[in-house]
Amino acid sequence: MPLITPRTLKGFRDHLPESMLQREQLIDKVKCIYQSYGFSPIDTPALEYEEILLGKGSDETDKQVYSFEDHGGRRVGLRFDLTVPLARFSAQHIGELGTPLKRYQIATVWRGENTQKGRYREFVQCDFDTIGTKSVVADIETALVIHDLLIALGCEAFKIHINNRKILTGLLSSLGIEDKTVPILRCLDKLSKVSREKVADEMLKIDGIGKEAVTSLLAFTEIKGTSEEVLKAARDLVTDNTTFLSGISELSELIHGLAVAGVSDSKVHLDLSIARGLDYYTGNIFETFLDALPEIGSVCSGGRYDHLAETYTKTELPGVGASLGLDRLLAAMQEIGVLDNRSLGAEIFIVYFDPERRDDYLQMARSLRSAGLRVEMYVEPKKIGQQLKYANRRGHRFALIAGSEELDQDLCQIKDLGTGDADPISLKGGYENLVVALKQKLAD
């Protein structure tokens, strides 16, 4: 039989041990922060009925869904985000789980979109949401979680951009173009990616939108200053629209709450230009940019939505949450250089020196592991130089070396793979001395 070329699909990739360890480490930190606010994990199937998935995001996301007919003739699809499954999940289980439902989900999603640098067709999202409450406390917590996440991950220099959908829709309504909200928000959402002129041109293409409206809208998104200044300028602009005013008030409460909870002003940026393209947001919205890499876009985005599960249930399920883009953030952290380089292997490496003494090495490994150490015994009695080369590549910290002669004298060498220094240690009476010595060296 001819060989099959081993390859992954375009837009998909393997994670090798080094990158996978970094991912696992990051995910552990993310879980830790979510749990510190009382969020609990859930999971949903990768495959859902196609009717559950389609028509929830936009035509664009619909086209990207990997969908097909399963063995039973059902139309099914791979989830393209974690929000639609959350909506279905909430409609199905909220009676049992009660509200507020504070859940997180860290899971893979699939989108058959055009691949670009740093964009994959399979990626991991880390979502957290609070379902079943309209309280602004949940909005404040959402921003606090984003804040704590980035600090915990070692990205100290970032800004959470906030805005409120009601301000935008209120403004549109005061301009008499509220029926164009969806296409206009889609245009505005591109402001951070394409030029002002291009956005203006696109908006003008929307039926019923004139030059004046476009000028007002763009001028509005360009209001700059401290949160207080921006709020004041906005308040002066539209005074008679209740939607607009309640947006202003929700934003004020959010900003106040963040300040009270100790978030530095410098980390929060009231940005009237952010819109979040997805249609379902209805209140405060969030995007997060790294100071060092604003061009990669928001690494953690979200907002408040009042009608999460309306296609599945008549129960009103308002909520608020955000999604951390793990892959984008990892790429960014790599670029900024804030990724820890973890050892790939165990701490301790046992050289398989003398084939006749295999039993000794097996027993040594066992005793050290029982004492809580991570230990790799080399699998074959190859040349010691070759074994140590392997150990260095894998990042073991200490190698244990003992041949027949040494073992006969109840001796073993502890070699520091960083410095190259070797210390003899007595194995008389068992491995206790060795455990103590290794723990001490690891702690130093």
Place this chain on the structure above:
Amino acid sequence: MPLITPRTLKGFRDHLPESMLQREQLIDKVKCIYQSYGFSPIDTPALEYEEILLGKGSDETDKQVYSFEDHGGRRVGLRFDLTVPLARFSAQHIGELGTPLKRYQIATVWRGENTQKGRYREFVQCDFDTIGTKSVVADIETALVIHDLLIALGCEAFKIHINNRKILTGLLSSLGIEDKTVPILRCLDKLSKVSREKVADEMLKIDGIGKEAVTSLLAFTEIKGTSEEVLKAARDLVTDNTTFLSGISELSELIHGLAVAGVSDSKVHLDLSIARGLDYYTGNIFETFLDALPEIGSVCSGGRYDHLAETYTKTELPGVGASLGLDRLLAAMQEIGVLDNRSLGAEIFIVYFDPERRDDYLQMARSLRSAGLRVEMYVEPKKIGQQLKYANRRGHRFALIAGSEELDQDLCQIKDLGTGDADPISLKGGYENLVVALKQKLAD
């Protein structure tokens, strides 16, 4: 628009917070054991080219693959195990990674098989393998990892059944029916599930297999006794087949190594009846049964294979490993009652008592979290009884209760949600007292 019924596909399911926490906890323990032997994580895409997936397991698994045409007209499929992706991965990356490659992968797989009680179409496998060595040390380690996994997960009563493929193929060759190895092994693999008679009938249906051969084969699989007794009886039975004899010798080395490494005899069972249905095994093979629930089948299975990646590369890639069936094990642990019941929420619950004092609660939550505590503040100022009911359901350990009057006097109540006892604590000078008191109470 009519409502869409919120439902999952047949054979798929949601994981609610309680079950998901247990899964996460189990996975953390599994990773810990893998890492304690120097295994590192990798990941591969859920979707692969169909040609990579098909023809690797059996016709049965081929039929179960979820396959379809993607947006680019490629035939693709969802992985049905982690071994085939590992073979592809190894062929692709072994040059960069070197050998031995000790990797683990904990990931979801999909099979469109008929659903039965406790069988799902989407489930998680936890695989670990050592690639690129024929050393029996890697076989010994594989069994040690299985042993340590089950102990760490709290399943103390189990047996690792071991056998060697060479013994079976050697026996068949000595009976002159080595060309029927694959169908015979498939029959023998069913011995733990259906009656001896049914297996005999099935074997007789194989072209060229006579009654005598069936009797010999079944008699062989029924040799019972201690490992030494079984080895002796087997050795007496076939004396002149080199394949058979090298199988016996590999098994002896494995058994010796396990004893040396401190594994109790009672945990290892030389069982000539296990065959592992999959064709690719070539040496020692493993299955693991819980004493309390043998009927659920093996919870951790694997073995040695000498030609893992032969369809993708001419490089010889021998290896050994095993796969822990997370979902099956979880179901078993639930039944035996060895699952920890973890709290669903954070440790500390802050009652949102007085809407006027929201800022105080936000600051309190922030200070406690900074001190490393997990804290949930209720999102709405509902009646205190309702809030405490929620806290009890979520398993918080302590509630902090403070109204305006108390806060004016710098006071707060710590209510133990288990006993109902409440202690006042002073907040004078900040939250330090509170942190100390809570940490003390949590440690008690």
